[in-house]
Structure formats: C-alpha cells, structure tokens
Amino acid sequence: MDVASINSNAEEFAIGCFLSIKTTFGDEFKGQVVAFDRPSNFLVLHILFGGGRKNVRILKANYIKELAFLGQGDDPVDLSKCCLDLSTLQAREELALRQAEAEAERIGVGVTAEAQNLFDALSKTLPVRWDKTVIVVMNEVRVNSPYVPESVSGGTPAANERVKKVLELERRRLHARGGP
Amino acid sequence: MIDAVGGLSGENLRGKGLGEPVPGSNRGLKSLLRMSVQQFAQPNSSANGYGRREVEREGASRVDNKLHSVKSSIGKMANTHYSSGNKFGGFGGASRDRLVYFSTCLIGHHVEIQVKNGSVYTGIFHAANVDRDFGIILKMAHLTKDMSAQLQNTHTDSLGKAFSKTLIVPAKDLVQIVAKDVSVTRDEISNEYQSERQRELLIDSYISRARPDDMERELKPWVPEDNDPHCAELENLFDDHWKSRGWDQFEVNEALFGVKSTFNEELYTTKLERGPRMRQLELEASRIAKEIEREDTRDLHLAEERGINLPESEDVDEETRFSSVYRGRVADDSGYEEEEDILLDIRNGETFDDAASSVIEKVFSGIAGGIDSDDSLLSSRSSMDVPQVSQSKDSANALSSKVPDINDRLLLPDRPTTLSQSDGEIRFQRTITDPHRANTDTSDGDQQKPVPHPKFSGVLKADDSVSSSGGHDDCHNGDGKGGSSSKVTTSTSSQVSMKEQSKKNPTGDQLETQGIPGEKLSVESHGRPGSSVSSTSDRPGRASASAGAGLTPSSSVGSLSSEKSMLNPNTKEFKLNPNAKSFVPSQAPVRPISPVGDSSFYFHANLSGMPQMHGMPVGVGLGPYVAHQPVIFNPQVAPVQSPQAYLPPAGPHYGQPMLIGHPRPFSYGPGFSPEMPYKGREF
Numbered sequence: 001m002d003v004a005s006i007n008s009n010a011e012e013f014a015i016g017c018f019l020s021i022k023t024t025f026g027d028e029f030k031g032q033v034v035a036f037d038r039p040s041n042f043l044v045l046h047i048l049f050g051g052g053r054k055n056v057r058i059l060k061a062n063y064i065k066e067l068a069f070l071g072q073g074d075d076p077v078d079l080s081k082c083c084l085d086l087s088t089l090q091a092r093e094e095l096a097l098r099q100a101e102a103e104a105e106r107i108g109v110g111v112t113a114e115a116q117n118l119f120d121a122l123s124k125t126l127p128v129r130w131d132k133t134v135i136v137v138m139n140e141v142r143v144n145s146p147y148v149p150e151s152v153s154g155g156t157p158a159a160n161e162r163v164k165k166v167l168e169l170e171r172r173r174l175h176a177r178g179g180p
Numbered sequence: 181m182i183d184a185v186g187g188l189s190g191e192n193l194r195g196k197g198l199g200e201p202v203p204g205s206n207r208g209l210k211s212l213l214r215m216s217v218q219q220f221a222q223p224n225s226s227a228n229g230y231g232r233r234e235v236e237r238e239g240a241s242r243v244d245n246k247l248h249s250v251k252s253s254i255g256k257m258a259n260t261h262y263s264s265g266n267k268f269g270g271f272g273g274a275s276r277d278r279l280v281y282f283s284t285c286l287i288g289h290h291v292e293i294q295v296k297n298g299s300v301y302t303g304i305f306h307a308a309n310v311d312r313d314f315g316i317i318l319k320m321a322h323l324t325k326d327m328s329a330q331l332q333n334t335h336t337d338s339l340g341k342a343f344s345k346t347l348i349v350p351a352k353d354l355v356q357i358v359a360k361d362v363s364v365t366r367d368e369i370s371n372e373y374q375s376e377r378q379r380e381l382l383i384d385s386y387i388s389r390a391r392p393d394d395m396e397r398e399l400k401p402w403v404p405e406d407n408d409p410h411c412a413e414l415e416n417l418f419d420d421h422w423k424s425r426g427w428d429q430f431e432v433n434e435a436l437f438g439v440k441s442t443f444n445e446e447l448y449t450t451k452l453e454r455g456p457r458m459r460q461l462e463l464e465a466s467r468i469a470k471e472i473e474r475e476d477t478r479d480l481h482l483a484e485e486r487g488i489n490l491p492e493s494e495d496v497d498e499e500t501r502f503s504s505v506y507r508g509r510v511a512d513d514s515g516y517e518e519e520e521d522i523l524l525d526i527r528n529g530e531t532f533d534d535a536a537s538s539v540i541e542k543v544f545s546g547i548a549g550g551i552d553s554d555d556s557l558l559s560s561r562s563s564m565d566v567p568q569v570s571q572s573k574d575s576a577n578a579l580s581s582k583v584p585d586i587n588d589r590l591l592l593p594d595r596p597t598t599l600s601q602s603d604g605e606i607r608f609q610r611t612i613t614d615p616h617r618a619n620t621d622t623s624d625g626d627q628q629k630p631v632p633h634p635k636f637s638g639v640l641k642a643d644d645s646v647s648s649s650g651g652h653d654d655c656h657n658g659d660g661k662g663g664s665s666s667k668v669t670t671s672t673s674s675q676v677s678m679k680e681q682s683k684k685n686p687t688g689d690q691l692e693t694q695g696i697p698g699e700k701l702s703v704e705s706h707g708r709p710g711s712s713v714s715s716t717s718d719r720p721g722r723a724s725a726s727a728g729a730g731l732t733p734s735s736s737v738g739s740l741s742s743e744k745s746m747l748n749p750n751t752k753e754f755k756l757n758p759n760a761k762s763f764v765p766s767q768a769p770v771r772p773i774s775p776v777g778d779s780s781f782y783f784h785a786n787l788s789g790m791p792q793m794h795g796m797p798v799g800v801g802l803g804p805y806v807a808h809q810p811v812i813f814n815p816q817v818a819p820v821q822s823p824q825a826y827l828p829p830a831g832p833h834y835g836q837p838m839l840i841g842h843p844r845p846f847s848y849g850p851g852f853s854p855e856m857p858y859k860g861r862e863f
Contacts, residue, residue: 025294027294034282035281036275037275038275039313040276040310055358056358056362059357077278082281082365084369088370089284089287089369090287090288093288093306096290097304100319100320100343
C-alpha cells in the first residue's frame with residue numbers, strides 16, 4: 001500500500017525521502033517528503049533546521065523544475081502523536097488575527113517607507129495612529145507629508161514642540177544610519 | 181473547505197451528521213464551517229460515515245461558489261478517514277489525509293503563498309479546500325512580493341502594504357505554501373499557542389522586539405577577559421582592600437566641599453547596646469543570617485543570589501533570569517504567596533470591615549494567633565519591656581505557636597515572650613507556611629508550646645524584651661476573640677507588603693511603628709477599626725495573629741546585620757493622635773506652575789510611598805503636589821496609605837524638604853479629618 005509502488009513518478013515522492021528541489025520560480029530548497037497527494041499533485045515537505053525547527057512547504061509538483069533525490073529516510077511524522085485539537089487551532093488563529101489587525105493599523109497605506117519608519121519611531125514613545133497619510137499623535141498633533149518638523153501642526157504648543165523635536169531627532173537618526 | 185479538521189486522530193473524526201440548514205451566504209458559510217467542524221470534533225460512537233456523507237452533501241449544494249464543496253469535502257474526508265481505519269495512518273486514502281493534516285496544522289499560522297505569477301502573499305492561513313484540488317483562504321494577507329506585470333515598479337515610494345481581510349486563492353493559481361516553524365503534533369501546537377498567548381501580554385518587550393530593523397548594531401554579551409586585573413576589583417568593591425587604602429568618602433567630601441554628614445544611625449534603627457553581651461549576640465545573629473542565606477530556595481532570583489544552580493534556570497532567557505518578576509505561580513519558599521495576595525487585598529481594603537477581617541484572619545492564621553484585643557500588647561517595639569509585653573501572653577504569639585515549622589524561628593528558646601517583636605525581622609514570606617493552620621483561636625484554648633526559635637531568640641535575647649509566648653496554656657481570648665482585631669504587621673521589612681496603616685488599635689496601645697526600613701523588627705498590631713473597640717471585641721473568631729504573618733525569623737531579612745538588628749528598647753511607642761492638628765501653612769508664596777504638556781509629567785518612583793498630605797506646604801500652597809526631591813522622611817511615621825501616584829510639576833524645584841524632624845502623625849488620605857471619631861481608641 002505504498003504510494004511509491006503505484007507509480008514510478010510517485011516513487012520519488014515516497015514518504016521520508018530527501019529531495020532537493022528547484023521550482024520554476026527559482027526557489028531552491030532541500031526537504032524531506034512528508035506527504036504527497038497525487039490527485040491534486042501537491043507535495044508536502046519538511047524542511048528542517050537545527051534546533052528542532054522545521055518549515056513546511058506545500059508545493060504543487062507541477063512547478064518543480066529540477067529534482068534531485070538525496071536519500072531515503074524514515075517517515076518523519078510520528079503518527080501516534082498526530083492529533084489535533086480543534087479549539088486550540090481556532091484560538092491560535094484568533095490570536096494571530098488579533099495581532100495581525102493590530103499590526104495592520106500600524107502600517108500606513110500609500111505612505112513612503114520613510115514615513116512608515118518615522119511612524120514606527122514615534123510610536124515607541126507616543127501614541128500614534130494613521131489617518132490616511134497623516135500621522136496623528138496623541139489625537140491632537142498632525143504630521144503631514146513630507147513629515148518634516150515644519151509639517152507638524154495642531155495640538156497644544158508643548159505637545160507640538162515635543163512632536164517636532166522627536167521627529168527631528170528621529171529623522172537625524174534615520175539618516176545617520178543610512179536609512180531610506 | 182475544511183476550516184479545521186476536527187481531530188484527525190481516529191476517534192475525533194466521528195462527528196455527528198450535519199443537518200443544519202445552510203445559510204447560503206458566505207458569512208453563514210463560515211459559521212457553518214465552524215459548526216460542522218465542532219461537530220466533527222465530538223466523538224460519536226455510532227459512527228456511520230455513509231449516512232453522514234449524504235446529509236452533508238445536501239447541505240453543500242446550497243452553498244456558495246468556491247466554497248460549495250465544504251460539506252462534501254468534509255464528508256468525503258470523513259469517509260476517507262474511515263476507509264483508512266481508525267488510526268490515522270497507512271496509505272491509500274491516507275495520502276490525501278496527510279495533506280489535510282498538514283494543512284490543518286497550518287491554521288492560524290503565518291504563511292507565505294506563492295501564486296502562479298510569482299507574487300508572494302503573506303497572511304494567516306485560514307482554510308483549505310482539500311476536496312478536489314487545493315484552494316486556500318488566507319486572512320489578513322498582504323502582498324509581499326509583487327510580480328504582476330503592471331506593478332513592476334518596485335521602486336515606488338508607496339509601500340503598498342494593503343491588507344486584505346480575506347484572500348482566496350484558487351487551486352489553479354497556487355504554487356506553494358511556505359510556513360515557518362510549524363508544529364505538527366498536538367503538544368507542539370498547544371505549547372506554541374501558550375507561549376503566544378503569554379507573549380501577547382508582554383507588551384513592552386513585544387514592542388521593542390518587533391522592530392528588529394531598528395537595531396543599530398549587533399549586541400554582544402560582554403565577557404570579561406581572563407586575567408584582567410580590573411575584573412577582580414569588581415567583585416570586591418567593599419573589601420578591605422579599599423578600606424585599607426584609606427579612602428573615606430565622608431572625609432573627602434567634608435574636606436573638599438564642606439559637606440558634613442548628619443547621619444545618625446540611631447535615627448533609623450534601634451540603638452545598639454554595646455555591652456558585654458554584644459559579641460555573643462553578634463555571633464548568634466550572624467549564625468542565623470548564614471543559615472538563612474544558605475537555605476535552599478526555588479525562587480530563581482534568590483537562587484541566583486545564593487549561587488544555587490537551579491536546573492530550570494538554564495532554560496529561561498536572560499530577562500527572566502536576572503530581572504523580571506515572575507508572574508506565574510511558583511513554589512515559593514513558604515506559603516508566602518497566598519498570604520501576600522491576601523495581604524495586599526487587605527491593604528487595599530483599608531476599611532477593616534468584617535469581610536476584611538476574615539481575610540486578615542486567614543492571612544495570619546499561620547501565625548496562629550489569637551491576640552486578644554484587650555490585651556494585645558503587641559507593641560512593635562522590639563525591645564519591648566517585658567512587663568509591657570507579657571500582657572499579651574494570651575495573644576501571644578500564639579502566633580508562633582501556630583506555626584510549628586516556623587515556630588522555632590520565631591520563639592525564643594526559653595522564655596515565653598510575646599512574639600510581637602519577634603517580628604522584628606518578620607519576613608513575611610518565611611513566616612506563613614500554613615495559612616490554614618489558623619484557626620488558632622485562642623479560643624480553642626489550644627496552645628501549642630511555641631518552639632523556641634533559636635535564631636530568633638539569639639537576636640532578641642539581648643534585649644530581653646522579646647518574649648515569645650512560650651507555652652501559654654491559657655490562651656484565653658480574653659473577651660471573645662476580639663483578638664481578631666489586632667493584626668500585627670511589620671512595617672519595616674522591605675519584603676513585607678503590609679504597610680502600616682493607621683489603624684485603630686483596639687487597645688490603643690500598640691501602634692508602634694518603627695517604620696524603619698530594612699531591619700527592624702517593628703511590628704505593629706493593628707486593631708480592626710470598629711471591631712476592636714477597646715477591650716471587648718465582639719468579634720468571634722480568632723485574633724489574627726498578624727504578628728505571625730509578618731513574622732520571620734529575625735535574621736531572615738537581609739537587612740538584619742548582625743550588630744544592628746537589635747530592637748531599640750528606648751524607642752517610644754507610636755501613638756496615633758487623631759486630634760493632631762493638620763499643618764496649615766501660612767501664606768507661602770505660591771510658585772507658578774509652568775504649563776506642561778502631557779509629556780513632561782513623570783512619576784517619581786521614589787516617593788511613591790508619600791501619602792497625600794493635607795495642607796502640607798511644599799512651596800506651593802495646598803494641593804496634591806509634593807516635592808520631588810528626596811525627603812528626610814522620619815521613619816517613625818510610616819506611610820499610612822498605599823502609594824498614590826502623583827504628578828509633581830515638572831520644572832520648579834521646591835527647595836524645602838517636606839518633612840523635617842518628627843512631624844506629627846497625620847492622617848492621610850482624602851476624606852479624613854482629624855475630627856473623625858476613632859472607634860475604640862483611647863488615648
């Protein structure tokens with residue numbers, strides 16, 4: 001009942017064997033076959049790093065440009081341990097979604113990388129949010145493009161001053177490090 | 181589409197049949213998916229794969245476009261699962277099963293998708309259609325690498341990181357999915373999830389870690405070179421080497437700057453009686469100290485300090501190991517934890533009402549104790565004069581008596597002394613070992629002979645004051661456990677969370693606060709307001725031998741240096757005078773408070789213990805501001821309230837020290853007026 005025995009093509013995709021693959025897009029990697037689904041032609045590979053970490057690649061076999069067989073190994077998957085807890089997965093997903101959404105809010109849409117860097121720098125010490133392409137600090141002070149100290153407006157004079165100062169220092173720091 | 185395969189392991193897949201009507205909308209689909217999935221997760225003994233499949237099929241037909249095959253796919257999957265037997269293994273239909281399994285492992289994971297045209301999207305894996313071909317859905321996806329023809333300009337200013345909430349990639353477009361650090365077994369997944377959840381809470385470190393591109397240089401941990409002569413010096417800064425060199429900073433300061441030190445040790449600690457017995461006491465104390473310092477501990481930081489190498493210390497990162505506060509429940513050296521929590525609660529609930537009292541009792545239960553209100557003479561004065569102290573016999577330290585394991589620490593070997601002082605060094609953590617031992621109501625009349633604590637006794641022997649209640653066989657509660665009212669706490673020990681609270685003392689005689697930081701054995705008994713009406717407390721139940729709570733072997737606290745831990749026999753008892761006038765300043769010139777923006781406010785951590793004073797002039801009239809300079813705070817007036825954050829005005833420096841000398845005891849906090857009648861306090 002081995003897939004490998006069914007088809008010579010599939011033989012190369014026997015579970016546990018090590019392959020080196022190059023895709024049509026130029027990606028190269030080495031991995032160990034964990035699963036292969038012939039109907040959909042998807043290959044699942046484990047790419048192992050040191051320290052027990054592994055990447056999983058699910059690749060459509062159509063896009064394999066080059067294939068080299070490196071050796072045969074055992075099934076890397078321990079079937080007895082393979083059970084999944086649905087609720088954990090869902091919870092994990094929700095957690096990831098929450099984090100992603102929070103992240104998304106920090107990214108400005110249609111802003112330059114420089115602006116984004118400035119935003120990130122400001123957000124380390126001040127509450128900032130995006131309003132289209134305007135950085136809004138403490139809900140009061142607005143910084144428009146091109147995000148120079150002169151383009152700071154609004155807020156109390158003290159807050160304004162502060163934002164100007166921070167902005168200036170951040171710019172200097174970014175330039176000093178050769179940032180964009 | 182499979183949202184999540186409910187438990188691909190054998191049993192779990194036997195879900196019940198789905199008979200729900202299909203909402204027929206995309207949104208409904210999702211909920212449908214969830215429903216189906218959940219049902220799948222429930223084991224169903226009457227597994228009948230075929231029947232189920234049919235049911236599912238009909239549901240499926242009504243569903244939307246790409247996702248229409250949900251039901252059927254689930255059914256089919258279940259079916260294939262069945263065909264492969266209960267165990268998830270073997271080939272045949274299992275090849276698809278494996279694919280399904282791995283895709284399921286990816287749910288909630290960050291993945292990178294490459295599509296037909298070479299573009300790469302990054303997002304959270306949400307679902308996969310494993311029915312026929314392999315289409316997937318990502319959530320919160322954004323384009324990472326754009327290879328589409330029109331947007332070839334990778335040099336645009338714009339980041340273009342628009343997030344699509346849901347991204348559906350049909351199978352024909354999908355080339356590959358890459359997921360990093362995937363866990364494939366259930367344990368791995370839950371571990372990963374747990375650590376993710378923890379990480380969600382560490383906001384600060386998360387933030388600072390989130391921008392690795394901000395690092396200006398690669399940080400390398402410093403390792404000292406061998407044979408570096410300077411390194412040796414770091415270890416023993418205060419060794420005789422330095423002293424013998426003849427460097428006295430005070431001399432130098434005086435010579436250079438004319439600064440005279442006005443430090444009088446006796447202001448802060450008990451006066452040492454340097455007499456013939458001194459040496460003996462010193463030895464004893466240092467013996468106790470060494471014993472404590474050598475103690476075994478499971479606490480990471482303590483172990484680090486003592487050089488004990490805990491096995492688990494290697495697995496934690498540097499932050500946890502050296503600096504952070506452990507937030508979980510860890511086996512502490514004693515039953516400290518719960519006690520502390522309770523104590524903190526007590527502290528917060530300043531009003532010692534009945535609710536609180538029970539808590540207090542519980543807290544100090546370990547300390548055993550019933551201290552009767554009327555005679556609880558637990559004066560915190562370490563060097564208690566015996567006659568005074570002995571009264572509290574009954575109250576005694578039942579404290580100590582109740583806690584057998586720490587008993588020996590708390591009691592003097594051969595004399596019945598009230599433990600009250602004992603606590604000099606009451607290190608809260610150490611004392612309470614058995615919170616529930618409590619019931620030591622004196623009412624039970626049970627007395628356990630307090631086992632004399634050698635350590636403790638050693639320290640206090642000199643004073644003669646300490647009296648741990650040795651075997652009081654007649655722990656009479658006096659009048660009904662009014663005792664419960666008295667609660668002894670130490671205000672000194674840095675570790676003790678209890679601060680002295682200006683509590684009405686039942687008999688009004690114990691509030692001795694030696695608010696001396698660090699070493700002292702100051703214990704004050706607090707009466708419960710209201711309940712502790714002078715003598716008869718109507719409270720049933722045991723007196724909270726709070727003393728016990730705070731009790732720690734005197735030597736335990738690091739602050740106990742051998743010579744200096746003696747309780748000062750001459751200190752006066754602190755008697756809170758509720759009728760003391762608040763200080764009202766004369767018309768002092770008010771300094772203008774400069775306008776400051778949000779950012780200029782800061783919290784001065786040092787003075788967090790500073791209570792809000794009514795009418796205290798700080799160079800500015802009345803108000804919540806207090807000087808932000810270091811204050812010579814008379815230690816005998818311990819802060820009576822939990823620290824309040826305050827906002828000192830940034831800018832003007834208020835030149836006057838706030839408290840000079842011995843200020844009168846004030847009652848702090850809003851709402852308090854000197855006229856407020858104290859219940860049950862007599863002066």
